[in-house]
Amino acid sequence: MGDTEVEILSARDVPLGGPRAMTVRRTLPQRSRTLIGAWCFADHYGPDRVAESGGMDVAPHPHTGLQTVSWLFSGEIEHRDSLGSHAFVRPGELNLMTGGHGISHTEVSTPGTTVLHGVQLWVALPDAHRHADRDFQHHAPKPVRLDGAELRVFLGSLAGETSPVRTFTPLLGAELLIDPGATVVLPVDPAHEHGLLVDEGDVRLAGTLLRPAELGYVDTGHDTLTLTNTTERRARAVLIGGTPFGEEIVMWWNFIGRSNQDIVEAREEWERASDRFGHVDGYPGARLPAPALPNAALAPRGNRPERHSMSEQTTTTPVVRHVDPRHRYEILVDDKRAGLTAYRDRDDRRVFFHTEIDDAYAGQGLASILVERALTDVRASGMRIVPVCPYVAKFLKKHEEFADITDPVTPEILQWLEGRPAR
Template structure:
């Protein structure tokens, strides 16, 4: 999924370590574009907390009636330095990317795209989808992996069940269930379904930060009520989590990971380490899609829009974010950069 905001904020991702209990992150509404756009609820990043482990982005959407909103229509757009994690509750999305992968995103199946040094992809809800409901998450790659070649993985986790609950672990390890999907920092991702009145205590890695998103129902987390659509954050040091569902049960997404330990600059769909890196990514993308570039360069040491680069042999275009199949909808141009350098804060 793309961040389709026309004036995306620069985000410096770091953990200040000041939270000791449950911290609630309230979502904000963000349209995916167009007059009949599907809205998403963005709970990460936020000014007060921009990382949970290496998780740096969480959009939560639906149940959305596709006939009224038009569904998900996100044309080709770029990513760098991250992994995208797609998880659906209802509906189906068609994924296509410049690394040659073409896949369907379906409920209970995780699709993980590793952008590495650079990739572009598109996402469209399928014609027979009537209700779309799910989450799109991003994971920041550590410096050791962020320049790797782009790739893609698909996995359908087997459910694990207990007294009044069912769990699907799509990343990492929890309750004896292990996902084979590749991550480059220690991570956890799972969907939990709790029946009415169910109580579940999970043994968790105390070296992890955790985030718990309540999708539906009512829930108490470690004696703290969690409002629907909010993301509850717990810092390092929690060796267990206790969840108690209310009278309507609950559906929860649980994410976690060791603190990344690196500062990253995130702007639009790019994750980098400096202002100049972000400017270079944007310049490459605009050149590759042939977009007119009237945006400010934010004070970077560049002379203007870059001409299309040539490959190592000098005999053709070096498509950093491509190639892409022909006949697809026009790619999304990058927004204008702010009139100031993107720089670390704090």
């Protein structure tokens, strides 16, 4: 069906669960892509050693207008909700909770959990069903062996397997374990758009390399997806998909509605402990308070048609220029500056201390392009790299081709930077 374009969505680190926060990596939603099918939220966490991170301890909190999908790779989470469900999330077993008009629940890693590792996904309910009754479903899909891979289909249908779990729109959800060096061709529904979230290993999706914690998006119109594990160890990924969600949504905190007023009303009812969300029994602590609403009204968002495919995100190829007098590299889109990475030179070392991409251009992979070209220029100049900037440091962990010209960040370098001029 022609060439397959893959849009790479990079994760951002987000604290989860109030004062007992653990950190998760979030790939959905993003400014450039709100939904993949009805999937509207993707958190990826671990492997976290509970003795060091404290594990998961999320106090009672509400949901509206969505379904939560919990899927673990290791560890165990105790789930309680206001429907009266008391269940455990275990590796290879799906727990799906329908919030609908309103539900509240808790998520706590169990005392026997030493390593916590998995994903938390949300599905937006269509307008006709967003006030559905509370519901809870559990399913343990059997592993299915393909040539070069093993998969577990927890939602929808794939490779002849169909999940019995009920959803309100056509969806796909599956865990894939790909053998070292193997290539797998998956038959998929061409009416679906798909996202592949990589957990372990480096995986090529239709020829585009995805590294751990990256999510690759593929538009509709493809009846197969080709995945290649480029590493010498098993790779793991989660494949999600669904028919394009034709509605705009307002998503704030744990609520999904269609207008700012929907969110205001849900927040107010949670704060006054109305019957809308019920009560969770068995949690030894207080409920999570709702954060303050922003001053501006929340606007509905969806996947804007002008950004429905990668080729339409920008009208020209981004340009990276070295602005030597200002000690930075800038990335331009349509001749407008979209971001920069700043540095100072010390002897033969270029010390990168800050990278930023303007909000209007977030989610398009521009930071990666900018930093890669900046570091390539450093190599060409015969200098070395010192990655004080967290983004540059993260980039270098994924791109070992620059390891030979990278120096560590030392206390001496940090003290020297304290006197750097304002940007």
